[in-house]
Amino acid sequence: MTPEPLALPTSYDDWPAWFRARTEDELARAAELVDALREAPPSDPREVLRQWDRAAGHLGNAAAVGSLFGNVHPSAEVRDLADAAEQEAQRIGTAWGLDRALYDVFAAIDDAQVADDPEAARLLAKVRDDFRRSGVDKDEATRERIAAVRERITELDQEFGRVIRDDVRTIRVTPEQLAGMPEDWLAAHPADDEGMVTVTTDYPDSMPVRMFVRDQEVRRAITVAFLDRGWPATEPLLTELFALRHELATTVGYADWPSYDADVKMIGDGPAIPAFIDKIVAAAEGPMRRDLAQLLERYRRDHPDAVEVPGYDYNHYAELVRAERYDVDSQRVRTYFDFGKVRAGLLEVTGRLFGLRYTPVDVPAWHEDVTTYDVFRDGEPERIGRIHLDLHPREGKYKHAAQFTLAAGVAGEQLPEGVLVCNFSRGLMEHDHVVTLFHEFGHLLHHVLGGQGAWHRFAGVATEWDFVEAPSQMLEEWAWHADVLRTFATDAAGEPIPAELVAAMRDAAASGKGIYARTQMFYAAMSYWFHADRVHGDDAPDLTDRMVELQARYAALPYLPGTHMFASFGHLGGYSSGYYTYMWSLVIAKDMFSAFDPDDTGDLFAAAAVDTAHRYRDAVLVPGGSRDAADLVADFLGRPFSFDAYAAWLAR
Incomplete structure (x- = not known):
C-alpha cells in the first residue's frame, strides 16, 4: 500500500501546534526504537539494522521539517520552533553516536550474518563508520566535549544562515x-x-x-x-565555526576538518581537494585568458586606460559582449521566459524524459505561492512522491536556490516529499534563472525517484556528497537546447524562441566558461583553506586577508576593495570545506551527458535520447545511495567516469 503524504495545517494559526506535534512525535518514536535496541536488541541482525534505520528515519523527519520551515515559513514563531527542532535532532543524533552501549550492538554483529544482503551489509559498514567518526571510542570527558562542540556547531551554522537570510x-x-x-x-x-x-x-x-x-x-x-551582506555579523560566527570543526576533526583522529569531511566522499582525503582545484585551474587557464581578453577589449572602448574589468562591471560588459559579438540581447531573451510557461515547461520536459507525470493537487501549504504536485510513473496509478514548488522571494525566506526534504521516501513506509525553494521573478525570467530551475529540479527528481527503496539511510540524494550535484548539473543541459526550449519558451505573441537565438546563446555562454571555472575554483579554495588554515590555531590568517589572497591566486576577476563576500557565502555552512564538489560533480555530469547525444545531433527528445534517459533514471537516480556513486555511473556509462568530456567542453 502506498503511504499517504503529510497533511499540512489548513489554517495559518494551526502551524505552531502542528509543528510541535510533528517533531515531538517523530523524536519520541525515534527514542522508543533506540531505547529498545539498546536494552534488548533483536536476535536477527537484519532486524537490528531495520530498527536502527527506522529510528534514524524518524530523527531525520524531525530534522527535515526543522531545516525546511526554518528557512521558508513566513511565521517567525514557526521559524524559531523549526530551528530549535533541528538543534534537538542534531543533539540526539550526536548522543546516539557517542553511546557505547549502542555501538556494542553493532560491533557484536558477525559480518557473515548479512553477507548475502548487499544493502544490509552496506548499512552495517556505514553505521560502524558513523560511530568511529563520532568518537565513540573516546573517554567520557572527551565524549562530553564532542557533544558540546557538535551542539555549538549546529547553533553557529543556523545563526550564520539566519543572518544571511534576514540581511x-x-x-x-x-x-x-x-x-x-x-x-x-x-x-x-x-x-x-x-x-x-x-x-x-x-x-x-x-x-x-x-x-x-x-x-x-x-x-x-x-x-x-x-x-557585504552578513558583514560584519557573520565573521565571528565563521571564525568560531571553523575552529570548532577543526577541534572535532582532530579529536576523532583526523589531521584537519577537510580530511575528516572528505573521508566519506568520492574524493577520499583532504589533500586531494587542493590538487583537484589546481587541476581545474590549469585546464581553465587558456579559456579564462581568452574570455578576459574578449571582455577587456570591449571594456576599453568605454574605459581606454583600463587594465582589467572590475567585478561590479563584469555582468554588464559580459552582457554587452553577448549582444555585440554574439547577437544575444538578454532583454529580448527574457521575453521568451515567462515564469508560468517555464514552470509548466519544466514539468512537461522532465515528465517526457523520465516517464513521469505530475498532477497538481489543491492542498494546504505554508504560503500561497507554493504549488504542489503528486508524481506518478507513466501508466501506473499509484503516486511515487509529492513535490512542492516555492519559487518567489519574500521576507524571512531562504535567499538562494535549493531542494529541501520534507520527508525521505521508503517503500511501503513513507512517501518521498521534496520542496524546491528558489527566488525567481513572477514575470519574465533571466535565462540563467531558467537554468537554475532545471538544476534544482534535478535534485527534486533524485529525491523522489531515489525514495522508493528499502532503507532510510539510502533514500533519495543520500549518495556521496561530491556526487549530489551531478544529476542536477546534467539536467541543466536541457535548458540550453532549442528543441527543448521551443516546447515552452514563447513570447507574448506565442512565437517560440528562434533556434538561431538559442544557438547564439550557447556560443555566448561558451565564451565565459573559463571565467566561470576560475571563479568556482576561487570559491572552492576559500571553502577548503578557511578550514585547513585552522591547523595554525590563533595564527590562522584573517578571513578577509585570506579571501583577498585566494581571489588573486584563483579567480578571473579582481577583488573589490572593502567588500567581504565570504560573509554571505552560505555554502561555508552546509558544504563546509567541500565546495569543490560542484566542479567535481560537473566533471561527472559532462561525462554522463555524453551518453545522451553521442552524435551531436542536438535532438534531446529523439527516441534514443529518451531511452537513454530512462536507463539513466533506473541506473543512477532510482538506487539513491544504495551503492557507491562511482559504481552507479560506471553501470550507466559502461566504464568508469573520466575527465575527458569535461576537458573537451571547457576547451570549446
Missing part, C-alpha cells in the same frame, strides 16, 4: 539612474513619494540591475551591497 540590503536611486532596465522590471519598481526607487540585494533585483543598468555607480553600489 536584505538596499540602495535608493532615481528613475533616471535605472536607464537600461527592462520595462517590466521598471513597471514593478515605481518611484516612492520622494521620487526614489528602492533596489534590494534579492536576486530578482540585483542580478538584472548589474546586467542592464547603464549607470556605473549604480552597478557598483548594488554590487557592494550584495557582497
Whole structure:
C-alpha cells in the first residue's frame, strides 16, 4: 500500500501546534526504537539494522521539517520552533553516536550474518563508520566535549544562515539612474513619494540591475551591497565555526576538518581537494585568458586606460559582449521566459524524459505561492512522491536556490516529499534563472525517484556528497537546447524562441566558461583553506586577508576593495570545506551527458535520447545511495567516469 503524504495545517494559526506535534512525535518514536535496541536488541541482525534505520528515519523527519520551515515559513514563531527542532535532532543524533552501549550492538554483529544482503551489509559498514567518526571510542570527558562542540556547531551554522537570510540590503536611486532596465522590471519598481526607487540585494533585483543598468555607480553600489551582506555579523560566527570543526576533526583522529569531511566522499582525503582545484585551474587557464581578453577589449572602448574589468562591471560588459559579438540581447531573451510557461515547461520536459507525470493537487501549504504536485510513473496509478514548488522571494525566506526534504521516501513506509525553494521573478525570467530551475529540479527528481527503496539511510540524494550535484548539473543541459526550449519558451505573441537565438546563446555562454571555472575554483579554495588554515590555531590568517589572497591566486576577476563576500557565502555552512564538489560533480555530469547525444545531433527528445534517459533514471537516480556513486555511473556509462568530456567542453 502506498503511504499517504503529510497533511499540512489548513489554517495559518494551526502551524505552531502542528509543528510541535510533528517533531515531538517523530523524536519520541525515534527514542522508543533506540531505547529498545539498546536494552534488548533483536536476535536477527537484519532486524537490528531495520530498527536502527527506522529510528534514524524518524530523527531525520524531525530534522527535515526543522531545516525546511526554518528557512521558508513566513511565521517567525514557526521559524524559531523549526530551528530549535533541528538543534534537538542534531543533539540526539550526536548522543546516539557517542553511546557505547549502542555501538556494542553493532560491533557484536558477525559480518557473515548479512553477507548475502548487499544493502544490509552496506548499512552495517556505514553505521560502524558513523560511530568511529563520532568518537565513540573516546573517554567520557572527551565524549562530553564532542557533544558540546557538535551542539555549538549546529547553533553557529543556523545563526550564520539566519543572518544571511534576514540581511536584505538596499540602495535608493532615481528613475533616471535605472536607464537600461527592462520595462517590466521598471513597471514593478515605481518611484516612492520622494521620487526614489528602492533596489534590494534579492536576486530578482540585483542580478538584472548589474546586467542592464547603464549607470556605473549604480552597478557598483548594488554590487557592494550584495557582497557585504552578513558583514560584519557573520565573521565571528565563521571564525568560531571553523575552529570548532577543526577541534572535532582532530579529536576523532583526523589531521584537519577537510580530511575528516572528505573521508566519506568520492574524493577520499583532504589533500586531494587542493590538487583537484589546481587541476581545474590549469585546464581553465587558456579559456579564462581568452574570455578576459574578449571582455577587456570591449571594456576599453568605454574605459581606454583600463587594465582589467572590475567585478561590479563584469555582468554588464559580459552582457554587452553577448549582444555585440554574439547577437544575444538578454532583454529580448527574457521575453521568451515567462515564469508560468517555464514552470509548466519544466514539468512537461522532465515528465517526457523520465516517464513521469505530475498532477497538481489543491492542498494546504505554508504560503500561497507554493504549488504542489503528486508524481506518478507513466501508466501506473499509484503516486511515487509529492513535490512542492516555492519559487518567489519574500521576507524571512531562504535567499538562494535549493531542494529541501520534507520527508525521505521508503517503500511501503513513507512517501518521498521534496520542496524546491528558489527566488525567481513572477514575470519574465533571466535565462540563467531558467537554468537554475532545471538544476534544482534535478535534485527534486533524485529525491523522489531515489525514495522508493528499502532503507532510510539510502533514500533519495543520500549518495556521496561530491556526487549530489551531478544529476542536477546534467539536467541543466536541457535548458540550453532549442528543441527543448521551443516546447515552452514563447513570447507574448506565442512565437517560440528562434533556434538561431538559442544557438547564439550557447556560443555566448561558451565564451565565459573559463571565467566561470576560475571563479568556482576561487570559491572552492576559500571553502577548503578557511578550514585547513585552522591547523595554525590563533595564527590562522584573517578571513578577509585570506579571501583577498585566494581571489588573486584563483579567480578571473579582481577583488573589490572593502567588500567581504565570504560573509554571505552560505555554502561555508552546509558544504563546509567541500565546495569543490560542484566542479567535481560537473566533471561527472559532462561525462554522463555524453551518453545522451553521442552524435551531436542536438535532438534531446529523439527516441534514443529518451531511452537513454530512462536507463539513466533506473541506473543512477532510482538506487539513491544504495551503492557507491562511482559504481552507479560506471553501470550507466559502461566504464568508469573520466575527465575527458569535461576537458573537451571547457576547451570549446
